Amino acid sequence: MSTNSLVSHLARIRSKQPWLVMNAAEKFSVSGSNHKSISHFYSFQPKASVEQTFAIPDGCVDILFDCDGSNPNAAVFGTPLEAITIELNKDHRYFGARFVSGVMPDFLDLSAAELIGRHYDLLDVVPQANQLFNEIVNSTDFSQQAAFFGKFIETQNERKPSMLTAQVLRNIYDSEGSVRINELEDKTGYSARTLQRQFGADMGMSPKAFCRIVRCQSAVYGLNHREKVTFSDLACDLGFSDQSHFLREFKKLVNATPLDYLNRVKHQNYLESIQYL
Template sequence: MGYVMSKHALVNRLAEIRSKQPWLVMSAAKNFYLSRSDNPAISHYYSFEANGSNEQAFAIPDGCVDILFDCDSNQPTAEVFGTPMAAIDIELKSHHRYFGVRFAFGIVPDFLRVSAEELVEHHYQFIEVIPESNQVFESIVKQENFTDQVALFKQFYNGQETRQHSSLTAQVVKTISETRGSVRVEELEDLTGFSTRTIQRQFKADLGMSPKAFSRIIRCQSAVYNINHNDQVAFSELACDLGFSDQPHFLREFKKLVNTTPMVYQSRVKEQSYLDRIRYV
């Protein structure tokens, strides 16, 4: 399945994938497979077999909608997950094979029978919120090859639409992403020409959360990316780069959103050879 890249090439490829769920990678029994999407609405596809340990796995805030298929031969399931706002437990069953689809930041596929706000911090059964999805569900969970699963989902998604955001929300998302979440509300007012109240109302209608909450997610993802892909990280400098008032503020925020301290997280990433687990297909 796929091929082995050099570490440098892998890091460059992973930089193209902006959303990270590191606990999923570290929950893999062996390899964690990634496939980049040629559709801008989809960030990437992934596949892994859950390990046999009793350790908890966590989902962290990433601003993305995920569809996760449990491809168990006896009781297959599939769920649609909205982004959490803090680290949450997720139940991965020992040695079950999983296939996932992660949409890009802020993208809500139009085929879902739930609003953007209903998605945030919630998850739903795939066949309950996606009309006429039984056939693609059955096809994907029965298919054992990752590349073929990707092809099946692409075929299903071909011609589907995403929910269109207002130009105001699109501008705010772009600014928050470019500043790695460190932009202030007052700056958004100056940039857009709209009041804070209008920005917040429109943003929540489009994405189901406030600009401040989205900024926290982007800062969390930026911190995780820096720790994942650098051998040494000075947390005081990282806190400053990401616009935190001081290092203690950064440490508290990181622990809430990632479920551990930056130092412990860094040791876990290095101990479990995070990058060595990933195979790009």
């Protein structure tokens, strides 16, 4: 599978951070990107009443700029493996760039494993980003910020995964995360040990961990977009052994039960909170 084909396939994968959307004071602004490694750009200001915001597993690398006039900063966030608390300043405006799920930016002076569940100061790991940082934090226009980042990313190289990892990713996405390691052995012709080693080198985690992320995102998407949701049907669709397994897994990865999450989404008019530009 070519790199272009992989990125094209990855671009179809959904990546959601619902707590950022639901905890935005106003509209959560989203803009697409012409660059194949960027999923989208986003901008928001947290609600003053929110005490905690959570990030959930999405398989993505985010670069988040705090555009405060007196003390701006920017951080690189790797995907968490479970729901984690993130600290946001309630009166600050944020701009973010989210990479396509599974894409590891090559301009970061970090391995894939070093990114998992961690964050770093942007200028510590991307010394050449000084101009980008100044342009974005000194702008109040979302479209202009996206253009600045788009111009920067065009000058950077891609970190290409191995052909084996590309094949494994495709199978994980096609199954919405329900494929098992023995099935991956059959599909790729490689042993579980080889699959684990190569995938870990490229992605910083095991295929099983990435499957959990994709199933988590698929569950969130289903709750966000289905008009009628039956938890038992959703659990079955995503390959869970039973509904109780699905409920436990969802709570661990999203920090809410499916029912609590569904009620919150409906109460917040989740989809109406997103402003597409």
